Amino acid sequence: MLNTVYQLVAPRKFEVTYQNIGLQGRQAIVRPTHLSICNADQRYYQGLREAHVLQEKLPMALIHEAIGRVVRDPSGKYAPGNLVVMIPNTPMEEDAFIAENYLRSSRFRASGFDGFMQEYVQILPDRLVALPEDIDPYVAAFTEIVSVSVHALSRFDGIAHGRRDAVGIWGDGNLGYITALFFKMMFPASKLYIFGVSRDKLSDFTFADATCNVAHIPDGVHVDHAFECVGGAGSGKAIDQIIERIAPEGTISIMGVSEYPVPINTRMVLEKGLRIFGSSRSGKKDFEKTVQMYQSHPEVINYLSNIVGAVVPIRSIDDMKRAFEADIQKSFGKTIMLWEK
Secondary structure (H helix, E strand, O other): OOOEEEEEEEEEEEEEEEEEEEOOOOOOOEEEEEEOOOOOHHHHHHHOOOOOOOOOOOOOOOEEEEEEEEEEEEOOOOOOOOOOEEEEEEEEOOOOOOOOOOOOOOOOEEEEEOOEEEEEEEEEEHHHOOOOOOOOOOHHHHHHHHHHHHHHHHHHHHHHOOOOOEEEEEEEHHHHHHHHHHHHOOOOOOOEEEEEEOHHHHHHOOOOEEEEEOOOOOOOOOOOEEEEOOHHHHHHHHHHHHHHEEEOOOOEEEEOOOOOOOOOHHHHHHOOOEEEEEOOOOOHHHHHHHHHHHHHHHHHHHHHHHEEEEEEEEOHHHHHHHHHHHHHHHOOOOOEEEEEE
C-alpha cells in the first residue's frame, strides 16, 4: 500500500515523499482527520532549533497532536471507522520505575521520526485510544497536550504534601489554561490563582478563583504549591516569582519548555525546602485518563472549545504553509488542520 507523507525538509519548506505500508504486520492503519499545531512543530517549521538539531532530524513529517479513523487493525480491538486519538510516544522497552515518556529509548513522533502529516499512519494498536463518536473533533485533536497536563497533575498528586489550600499556575497561554481547567476538575477544594501578563487572556479563566497580573501581585497572595506553564524567555522570571510566593516545603511543577538554561534562586529553594519536579510528554494511561475525564466531566469540552483558534482545511502543501503561518500570528488558541488529504 502506497502512502503519501508530507515532510518538512527545511524551514518553511514541505515536500511530498512516498512510502510503502505493509499489510501483513501487527500495526494498525489510521487515516488522520484533524491535526493540531504545537509550539514544538513551530520551532522546526520556523527553523528555531539549533542548526545541528535541524540537520539531524529533517526531513521529517510534523505534528504529534492528531485524531483519525481506523482503516485496519489486525488485533481486532478497533473496527474500521472507529474514531481514535493517536499516541505519539512509542516506547521500545518497559521499566519498573521509569514511565514510558521518560525512557531515553522511547521514540516520539515529529521529534526524530515522522509525525502525523501523512495520508495514512501506520501505528501499533496499543498506541490508540478510542474516542466517543459525539466528541467535538476540534477539541479532541489536541488531546495530546491535554494529556500532558493530566500527566503533570497526576504526578503532582503523588509528590506534593496534603496542604493544598491555595495553588498557583503561572502562565496564561494554552498550557496554563488547560492545566488550570483540569486542576479544578481534579482538586475542586483548592483555591486556584492564575498569574499572567494579558488581561484579555486572564479573563478567559472564568473557572479559577482569582487571577493576577504578574506585574501587580498583591502582597498577601501566597500559595502552597505552584505550576510553571510559561516556558521560553519568561521561565526564569516566573520561577523566581513562584519561589518568592510559595510557602515552605511547597512543590513546584515545571512544565514550560525553554531552549536555553534558566537560572534558579537555589538559596531560597534550600531555605524553604522546596520540591521541584519536571513533567514532559505523556503515556497511554494519561491519554486514557484524559478521555475518561472528557466523559465524566462533559463541561470540560465546552471550556476547551474556547481555545480552538483557526481551522484550516488542508488539501495541498500551500494549505499546510498557510496553516503554519496563521498559527504564528495567533495570540492564543490552537490552530487545527482539517486534514482532507
